[in-house]
Amino acid sequence: MDTGIEQLLAEGRHARAFDELVPAFRDRVFRLAHSILRDRAAAEDAAQETFVRIWKALPGFDGRAALGTWIYAITRNTCLMEIRKRRPAVSLDDPDADEAHHVAAAASVGPGADPERDNLLRLLETLPRNQQEAVRLFYLEDRSYVAVAESLGMPLGTVKNLLHRARKRLMELAQPTHEERAA
Amino acid sequence: MNAPLKPSACEQHEHGIADLVDGLLSETDAHRLRMHLAACAGCRAWHAEYAATNEALGSALPQSALSPGFDAALKSRVQALQAANGRDARRAAADSEHDALLANLRRYTGRNAVLGALAGALTACVLMFLLQRVPQHDSVVQSALQGTDKALVLGGIGAVIALGVIAWSLSRSAIVTPRFARW
Numbered sequence: 001m002d003t004g005i006e007q008l009l010a011e012g013r014h015a016r017a018f019d020e021l022v023p024a025f026r027d028r029v030f031r032l033a034h035s036i037l038r039d040r041a042a043a044e045d046a047a048q049e050t051f052v053r054i055w056k057a058l059p060g061f062d063g064r065a066a067l068g069t070w071i072y073a074i075t076r077n078t079c080l081m082e083i084r085k086r087r088p089a090v091s092l093d094d095p096d097a098d099e100a101h102h103v104a105a106a107a108s109v110g111p112g113a114d115p116e117r118d119n120l121l122r123l124l125e126t127l128p129r130n131q132q133e134a135v136r137l138f139y140l141e142d143r144s145y146v147a148v149a150e151s152l153g154m155p156l157g158t159v160k161n162l163l164h165r166a167r168k169r170l171m172e173l174a175q176p177t178h179e180e181r182a183a
Numbered sequence: 184m185n186a187p188l189k190p191s192a193c194e195q196h197e198h199g200i201a202d203l204v205d206g207l208l209s210e211t212d213a214h215r216l217r218m219h220l221a222a223c224a225g226c227r228a229w230h231a232e233y234a235a236t237n238e239a240l241g242s243a244l245p246q247s248a249l250s251p252g253f254d255a256a257l258k259s260r261v262q263a264l265q266a267a268n269g270r271d272a273r274r275a276a277a278d279s280e281h282d283a284l285l286a287n288l289r290r291y292t293g294r295n296a297v298l299g300a301l302a303g304a305l306t307a308c309v310l311m312f313l314l315q316r317v318p319q320h321d322s323v324v325q326s327a328l329q330g331t332d333k334a335l336v337l338g339g340i341g342a343v344i345a346l347g348v349i350a351w352s353l354s355r356s357a358i359v360t361p362r363f364a365r366w
Contacts, residue, residue: 139244
């Protein structure tokens with residue numbers, strides 16, 4: 001899939017390459033944005049912005065990285081900029097700020113028709129951001145480790161480890177405490 | 184905070200159980216692990232809980248897709264960018280053409296000025312040469328050339344010729360005037 005597009009790019013046919021690139025990558029770009037931003041409309045906007053950036057940057061693509069890696073890196077950067085715009089006073093690298101965000105996000109999961117599902121999503125929001133993204137993307141990507149690794153730009157083993165730790169932690173968090181059991 | 188109890192000796196099976204749930208184990212490894220699960224209640228419970236968490240996450244996380252209007256919206260944005268880029272390109276081409284024209288004018292003006300000066304000097308030399316051979320009976324010219332103001336007369340003739348050359352150059356707009364610099 002990417003080879004044909006990269007061939008077009010090598011020939012300088014950027015407009016044609018872009019036309020082929022959009023249908024090939026739009027869903028993965030959207031799902032990656034959704035896993036990071038956790039909001040469908042914001043993810044779609046971010047996907048649009050990502051492709052506009054790709055269109056502008058395409059003539060400069062030198063093929064040193066795989067096309068997919070390049071596109072997902074642009075997607076992640078676009079999403080991170082969107083998060084920064086939402087929280088201008090908070091550093092993404094600040095662990096305290098991240099924790100505060102998790103608490104706020106957990107509180108924002110409102111009551112739904114399925115209390116167990118709501119509880120699980122609430123617990124998911126309490127996990128570290130990289131674990132949350134891996135989990136969300138894993139299920140959005142039809143449980144494909146390879147797709148998650150490509151999208152997040154991580155080695156396969158790292159993705160497996162993140163997912164395992166996240167699910168294990170969720171399992172622990174979902175267990176009733178001694179007090180709850182006694183009650 | 185209490186996951187199903189799993190003997191510490193079975194820690195080694197933790198990743199294996201995760202791989203079994205994700206369908207990543209080979210048939211041989213899966214069979215070996217299932218044999219262990221059949222014999223170990225702790226691991227069996229942990230496996231059941233892990234699989235349940237996995238399924239719950241799969242059900243809880245939204246499976247969203249891009250809206251049908253995504254492609255049209257993106258195309259519209261890209262076309263707007265292309266139009267803007269087209270305008271920029273035309274403007275850049277006009278600027279480039281203007282700069283080239285200005286450079287040519289400057290170069291040819293300089294060349295014309297040099298040629299004009301040479302032509303003027305040459306004409307002055309030829310005239311002086313001819314005047315020195317004027318017949319003796321032409322009294323006015325003869326007296327002017329033989330008087331003490333001979334240098335002044337010859338210089339005046341040269342200046343008139345030079346002014347004539349400059350006037351001729353200006354009449355042909357060969358000299359760049361300040362109005363070109365307004366661009």
